[in-house]
Amino acid sequence: MQEFETLIARHHEVEIMDRSQRKANRGKFQDSQFPTLNQYFAWSEELINSANIDPTDSAGFYWTKNNMAKYADETHTLERVAVDAENQGTKVYYRSSAFWHASAKVNLPAVINTLYSSALNGFDQRCSAYGNCLAVLTEMKFPDATNNLTLEFPEGYDRREM
Known part of the structure; x- marks a missing residue:
């Protein structure tokens, strides 16, 4: 449970950062419990840089970001x-x-x-x-x-x- 609370706290840290701060600090949010946590940044950059944004990727991003499963x-x-x-x-x-x-x-x-x-x-x-x-x-x-x-x-x- 502590790992989950840590993940949530780190997610909130990311939310208040601007784009350049997120890119500079991406390694800070990856650890052994969450080895793919920085995928959040990669997806975000991919969407920003992509001319053909796939709606399912976008939906999945917001599903995860907003904790929609809850x-x-x-x-x-x-x-x-x-x-x-x-x-x-x-x-x-x-x-x-x-x-x-x-x-x-x-x-x-x-x-x-x-x-x-x-x-x-x-x-x-x-x-x-x-x-x-x-x-x-x-x-x-x-x-x-x-x-x-x-x-x-x-x-x-x-x-x-x-």
Whole structure:
């Protein structure tokens, strides 16, 4: 546990450095417990110097930097939310506090502890994609209008057929 605390402390040291300080001090952050720690610097420089930034590399960098596994590993308890879509009737989406924390951490960290704050723009749209991903990639059931977990897919989801 002490090694992990040391790693976190060193990460915070790096965050407050400017780019030239990071480059000059890169060896300071590598040790026997974390032999590839300076990979952080190499990836950063590679992204800065690359004309073709691979989105998966960028996503992986921010996943690690923001400790996203902590939020992704929270329990995903789905809540059904019905909204009146002007001239389109009632639309339903599904949200969870775990997905909220992950979205807020990436997009607006200042509201991470203000569950479902309207300051996080587009969260309901993100929830629509989140629900579709859960339906395709997991075996989670979705709550119906009576809050029973009976639905294989989000309410209103049109499954594509081959």
